[in-house]
Amino acid sequence: MGRPSTLEDKRREFLPIVAGAFAELGYRRLTSAELAARCGVGENVLYRIWPDKHAMFLAALEWVYLASERTWERLLAEPGNGESAFLRLLSHEARHLGEYGLHRIVFAGLSETDDPRIRAALQDLYAKFHAFVRRQLSAHRVAGAPGGLDAETAAWAIIGLGTVANVGRELGSIGASRRESILWDAGRLVAEGRIDAEADGPPRKKRASAEKKRRK
């Protein structure tokens, strides 16, 4: 009886928009009016889907992490022509950094760490992120790579490298080639525990013509 609810459809439809908006503006600066406008509906519609703004942010946080992870998983599933999955991931991130705005949302959240829900969500996100990196790192090492640092530490260190690279890009303080060096050179060093003199750059895709990527 009555009209069937479409809220679940809308939630799925709006999530990427919501996540993008939070990533772009941060928590405080994104108003519910602006968010509703971006979704093309009235504010009350959003409030029918989520109880309050915090919930919208949490949903965005979760979504953006899952989106990133999905990208990585897809990347790892690709046929790795000789290279370890870990190195492929590293070289990918060295070039396409933070496509989904993960770090931006995280930074926004870090200014709201007094809210226990947001705090818990961030802890969870970092735990999953760290576990993911660590898992890839271990697999990489088992596959024959040396490995100097203890894996737990190395995984955190690699997350740190990604973070500076993102901040540096955001501020325009670190150029593309430098970012690549930070992720690839320092990343391999941290992962493998030594400098590999022979290879001096992340392996490019076949044709170097794929340079012009979408940069919004």
Next chain:
Amino acid sequence: MGRPSTLEDKRREFLPIVAGAFAELGYRRLTSAELAARCGVGENVLYRIWPDKHAMFLAALEWVYLASERTWERLLAEPGNGESAFLRLLSHEARHLGEYGLHRIVFAGLSETDDPRIRAALQDLYAKFHAFVRRQLSAHRVAGAPGGLDAETAAWAIIGLGTVANVGRELGSIGASRRESILWDAGRLVAEGRIDAEADGPPRKKRASAEKKRRK
């Protein structure tokens, strides 16, 4: 003629309070009323010193960086018993991380990057921070250390290590010993380009009793 102004004195008196408040609450959550209360004056007094809230934040940003730098300079001036200044700095940071809330203010600022003044201030801050680390790193290397990564990259990488360590501490996701490992083990690896098997921890001050530090 008239009463002599004490605004400059007040500015100096309030700066640490202002910086601490921004570090604790972030930009948006710190209201002018709260800030005035912490300084023990009315809001209008603050607005006589700085034209608006942005200016207060910028002043805090600058102050907190200078305070950090002063600490480091003092540390470097200490008699280095054999150890390079760089390693002393690293081991110090491995234990007393972000005492002045530098990273917290930076994160708060990163959510306001649309404001050109704040953006410029952050760029400047990072540039100075990076230059400082790089300078210490170069001095360390000249002093006989090997050095694998190019210094520019290594300096950014070290800043990245400090950043994760701070975030991890903030969220309670990374314990003290792990943070130490991230800064000291990974830090040395990045700085020197190889694992040093013999030393497996930052040199402690004489007595290990100095463990119980103020943790607010």
Next chain:
DNA sequence: ACATTGTGGAAGTGCTTGCTTACATTACAA
């Protein structure tokens, strides 16, 4: 004394913002 200039407290102002309400409309089941 007196004019002048700075000081601190409290109340006020206009705007923004998260969130709600009211309502006319639409899509379904019976």
Next chain:
DNA sequence: TTGTAATGTAAGCAAGCACTTCCACAATGT
């Protein structure tokens, strides 16, 4: 058709905010 429940629009509300104004008072120079 008819009853029911979900929908989109627009307006509204109370709280919070950055920032200002007002004013009695306290230091100074002459």
